[in-house]
Amino acid sequence: MNILIVTTEYYPLGSGIANIVYNCALELRNQGHNCTVISSDAGDIKLPTWKNIQRFAGIGLISFWNKALRLIKAEHKNFDIIWVHNPLFLRKVKGLSIPIYSTVHTTYVDRIKLYGSEFNFFTRFYYKSMKVIERLAYKKNKFKTSTTSMSTVPELANILGKKHRVLYIPNGVDTTKFRAISESNQRNKTIICVSRIAHQKNPYRLVELMHEVHKLDSSINFKWIGDGLLKKQLEEFISEKQLLGVELVGKVPYDRIHEQYQKNEAFILLSTYEGQPLALLEAMACGCVPIISNLPNMT
Numbered sequence: 001m002n003i004l005i006v007t008t009e010y011y012p013l014g015s016g017i018a019n020i021v022y023n024c025a026l027e028l029r030n031q032g033h034n035c036t037v038i039s040s041d042a043g044d045i046k047l048p049t050w051k052n053i054q055r056f057a058g059i060g061l062i063s064f065w066n067k068a069l070r071l072i073k074a075e076h077k078n079f080d081i082i083w084v085h086n087p088l089f090l091r092k093v094k095g096l097s098i099p100i101y102s103t104v105h106t107t108y109v110d111r112i113k114l115y116g117s118e119f120n121f122f123t124r125f126y127y128k129s130m131k132v133i134e135r136l137a138y139k140k141n142k143f144k145t146s147t148t149s150m151s152t153v154p155e156l157a158n159i160l161g162k163k164h165r166v167l168y169i170p171n172g173v174d175t176t177k178f179r180a181i182s183e184s185n186q187r188n189k190t191i192i193c194v195s196r197i198a199h200q201k202n203p204y205r206l207v208e209l210m211h212e213v214h215k216l217d218s219s220i221n222f223k224w225i226g227d228g229l230l231k232k233q234l235e236e237f238i239s240e241k242q243l244l245g246v247e248l249v250g251k252v253p254y255d256r257i258h259e260q261y262q263k264n265e266a267f268i269l270l271s272t273y274e275g276q277p278l279a280l281l282e283a284m285a286c287g288c289v290p291i292i293s294n295l296p297n298m299t
Contacts, residue, residue: 001033001034001080001081002033002034002036002078002079002080002081003028003033003034003035003036003079003080003081003082003083004036004038004072004075004076004078004079004081004082004083005021005024005025005035005036005037005038005043005082005083005084005085006037006038006039006068006072006082006083006084006085006087007021007037007038007039007043007084007085007086008039008040008049008053008061008064008065008085008086009021009039009040009042009050009053010022010037010039010040010042010043011042011254012042012253012254013039013040013041013042013050014042014196015195015196015226015228016105016195016196016275016277016278016279017085017086017105018042019254019278020105020148020171020278021037021085022254023172023174025037036079038068038071040053040060040064045071047064047067047068047071049063049064049067052064054229057126057130058126058129058130058133061088062088062090062133065087065088065089065090065137066090069089069091069093072093072096073095073096076096076097076098077097077098079098080098081098081099081100081101082096082098082099082100082101083100083101083102083103084100084101084102084103084143085102085103085104085105086103086104086105086106087102087137087141087143088133088134088137089137089140089141090133090136090137090140091140092140092141093141099144100141100143100144101143101144101145101146102141102143102144102145102146103145103146103147103148103169104138104145104146104147104152104156104166105147105148105149105152105275106149106152106273106274106275107134107152107155107156107159108127108130108131108134109131109134109155109158109159110155110273123199134159135159138156138159138160139159139160142160142164144167145160145164145165145166145167146166146167146168146169147166147167147168147169147275148168148169148170148171148275148276149168149274149275149276150168150276150296151275151295151296152166152275153166153168170276171276171278171281172281173278173281173282173285175285177258178258178261178282178285178286179258179262179285179286179287180262180285180286180287181262181286182262182263182287184265184287184289187262187263187264187265188263188264188265189217189219189220189221189265190220190221190222190223190264190265190266191210191213191220191221191222191223191264191265191266191267191268191291192222192223192224192225192260192261192264192266192267192268192283192288193206193222193223193224193225193226193267193268193269194225194226194252194257194260194261194267194279194282194283195224195226195228195269195271195277195279196226196227196228197224197226197227197228197229197230197231197234197248198228198229198230199230199272200271200272200273200274201228201269201270201271202270202271202272202293203224203230203234204234204237205270206224206268206270207222207224207234207237207238207243207246208241208243209270210222210243210245210246210268211241211243211244211245211246213245214244214245214246215244215245218245220245221245221246221247222245222246222247222268223247223248223249223264224246224247224248224249225249225250225251225252225257225260226249226250226251227250227251231248231250234248235248257282258282258286261282261283261285261286261287261288262286262287264288265288265289266288266289266290266291267279267280267283267284267288267289267290267291268290268291268292269290269291269292269293270292270293271293271295272293272295273295274295280292
């Protein structure tokens with residue numbers, strides 16, 4: 001089968017969704033399918049929009065999906081099926097001879113309620129606007145839809161209507177790669193977080209907490225593995241507050257991430273909102289002790 005996969009982020013760019021789509025494409029290819037990935041500055045067909053997505057967020061996302069739609073209409077006859085991830089098509093997708101399936105990993109439905117108090121006026125306006133844009137896009141094209149998160153099912157029902165069936169397909173982990181190779185007493189006394197540095201990850205509270213843990217036991221350190229729009233601000237916050245035992249490592253190549261899980265003792269994620277975090281599943285498969293916030297998808 002010839003499969004066209006369209007996603008705004010794809011390995012080595014992006015984080016959770018990028019890695020999920022990368023793993024799925026790899027497995028589909030291993031099963032004998034031909035997969036062509038359209039993404040922003042990555043994948044098989046690159047639409048140069050990643051810098052705009054990083055700089056302008058929602059505007060960059062809309063630009064990507066406009067470009068992707070033109071390419072889909074031009075190339076769809078070469079494929080048997082199209083698989084899109086968090087699609088924000090602002091126009092009706094029509095005139096195609098093959099089906100489109102959608103996977104929605106997260107939505108904007110309730111994000112502003114969960115951590116809107118941390119935002120300034122412009123950020124709150126952005127999230128409210130993206131919620132409206134998302135609703136318009138999903139209602140305009142009611143594709144056959146799946147999600148990796150149980151909490152996203154009612155969120156999509158809020159947008160698409162309860163009669164529109166949403167299939168729940170949880171994320172999976174390659175346990176031949178993500179597996180424990182050492183006992184807990186042989187690991188570094190380090191707590192790690194593997195994620196992008198963004199508001200929903202509760203970054204300021206997390207580094208403050210890790211500083212307090214380090215004060216109680218100086219042998220325990222914290223490392224944040226990942227990049228993101230808030231990395232520079234968080235570095236300044238750590239320096240200003242003189243937080244000890246806290247290190248922002250930056251991005252580690254995905255094919256080396258399992259080594260981080262295998263050699264460190266615990267994994268922490270204090271998010272205020274999540275779909276189903278792949279990093280948490282991978283960390284647990286490697287034997288890391290999970291320390292997580294009380295969210296339905298993680299407990």
